[in-house]
Amino acid sequence: MVLLRNRKPGRIATLEEYKASGGYKALERALRELSPGDVCAMVLESGLQGRGGAGFPAGRKWMGIAPDAPKPRYLIANADEMEPGTFKDRVLLHADPHQVLEGMLIAGYAVGASQGIIFVRPAYGRIAEILEREVELARRANLVGPNILSSGFSMDIKVHRSGGRYICGEGTAQINAIMGLRPHPRETPPRTTEKGLWSLPTLLHNVETLACVPHIIANGPEWFKGLSRSPSGSGTKLYCVSGAVSRPGCYELPMGTPLREIIYQHGGGLRQGRHLKACLPGGASTRFLSPEELDVEMDFEGLRRIGNRLGTGAVIVLDDRTCMVKATLNLIRFFSRESCGWCTPCREGLNFARELLERLEEGSASFDYPEILRETARGLCNAYCPLAPGAAQPLESLLDLFAEEVMDHIKKGGCPMKQPGQQRG
Ligand SMILES: Cc1cc2nc3c(=O)[nH]c(=O)nc-3n(C[C@H](O)[C@H](O)[C@H](O)COP(=O)(O)O)c2cc1C
Ligand code: SF4
Structure with missing residues (x-):
């Protein structure tokens, strides 16, 4: 250390x-x-x-x-x-x-x-x-x-x-x-x-x-x-592990440590009986990763190679009980609240994305929503600073990796993972 x-x-x-x-x-x-x-x-x-x-x-x-x-x-x-x-x-x-x-x-x-x-x-x-x-x-x-x-x-x-x-x-x-x-x-x-x-x-x-x-x-x-495990990195890295793991915490490990090792060895793996559904490798402004991508070396280059970002190295783990639409909504609510309001693509685009995701969750979305969401995500990338393009990362990966789950929300008139009697919203 x-x-x-x-x-x-x-x-x-x-x-x-x-x-x-x-x-x-x-x-x-x-x-x-x-x-x-x-x-x-x-x-x-x-x-x-x-x-x-x-x-x-x-x-x-x-x-x-x-x-x-x-x-x-x-x-x-x-x-x-x-x-x-x-x-x-x-x-x-x-x-x-x-x-x-x-x-x-x-x-x-x-x-x-x-x-x-x-x-x-x-x-x-x-x-x-x-x-x-x-x-x-x-x-x-x-x-x-x-x-x-x-x-x-x-x-x-x-x-x-x-x-x-x-x-x-x-x-x-x-x-x-x-x-x-x-x-x-x-x-x-x-x-x-x-x-x-x-x-x-x-x-x-x-x-x-x-x-x-x-x-x-x-x-x-x-x-x-x-000190780095990967040739493209240097030094150690403080990885923050949170979400559905047994041992959440801040771990100092060689830069380039594989994500699988960070989650399963240091973070103690998923909580009892749960399975990994997705994770964010570097905070809220990164794309969701699927379980198939867990062998990625956690350094700047390793994640860039697979079209993602190391960001802050904050690994947020989501298990099989997670509704990915709701998880994305949670992130977009944060970004929309924190938009400084200076430029239109971010100020308006994030609010609009939040509304669309809320309607998906509530069951009032129509079949063109995935395409409208994709267009909205593209619009975020025209913003003045990296906040809005950062917010587009989880949103676009929701549409790429979990298209079926998004579609299920439309077909079934709301979140299919919601238990009967559970409050909406
Ligand atoms: C919306 C937004 C929020 C940011 N918040 C932080 C932050 O809290 N801490 C931080 O070090 N960098 C943050 N950054 C990155 C900084 O702009 C800057 O790149 C960084 O502090 C430079 O330090 P480094 O060269 O040591 O990475 C943020 C960037 C954006 C776009
Ligand atoms: S993209 Fe940056 S400058 Fe534009 S409103 Fe959002 S936070 Fe402000």
Whole structure:
């Protein structure tokens, strides 16, 4: 175990415990022995891919901030984590907050940032308090603030509490939110590494991505790459397993661990007497996978090869009692509620998709509904930001994989899995 090595039941690892496990040695090494360019090169070589969902190579993002780029520069740790089924950042920050702080400081040194911000969702109020306390302890230990470890490098860290919408997790919307603007996504280019917070260079990463950084600097890029089980991946991955499994939880495993192993070995398999019907491999914005696809390697490339996405690595398992129309409706209700309303295909399209699915469940759908739903899903892909195309993923896979079940809802006048006497809706 790498990222969760200091995880303890019921409490966080203290600064002393983190240091005793080798913590802040990588920061010291970076500040004393490595130039910012060396650090960027190591991260690039390690193959670290962003863990926030898209898998963009972290080193390439860092290289996007040129040495002569304007100052001040900013670094944001994205702890918004509102993707359904995803709770890995919460686990990481509760287990070992200094690991994330150290990752932020090293990344800040590499790109010349003088201000770090941790963007925390309101449901994680306790985490925000823990972070404020631990940042203060780090400040007193000369690990945060001016002239860190007498190296001449200075960087402060602040905690920012989100207003609490899913879209605030999207990088450009998050930047607007921090500036007190309406949190709708911004057009790119320019990338946030060129024009981010207050139009200045800003590096934005997911919490898990930043937590990997100290280990790359301490042990080297080759070591980090070698942690992965698949040649296309690198490092370990925090997989969140939830739904119809015996042992739901957050498991740190080599990147590329087969999905079957994650569900049956680590997640304990399906609950007694149940069978797997489908699963989402990476949160709500991914396609349903069928039981035949369980041998997929859970890394960014492995899922891309089968037309899916690793997303956040949040595996949501559905058993044979699940109505797939209802499961999709549940997801679309979430997306429709969380649409920021900025663009029409998403604002209108998601509401429309929700209504169609509700009618399917209630029994007032007609035979043209599957085609209308498919057309609606296509329309979602014309939206301004990836929220709506993400929502189209489970919807389209419902129509591809469970066409018969959808048709049954129409023929039988409602959900065929509903027990007699059970309430509708
Ligand atoms: C609707 C939406 C919500 C998102 N929410 C999060 C989030 O909660 N946390 C996160 O790290 N990334 C989230 N992202 C991805 C971010 O836009 C961004 O790509 C990511 O934080 C970059 O970090 P990484 O390079 O470490 O992956 C979201 C994206 C979209 C479209
Ligand atoms: S796709 Fe949705 S969330 Fe994104 S800008 Fe358009 S309305 Fe807002």
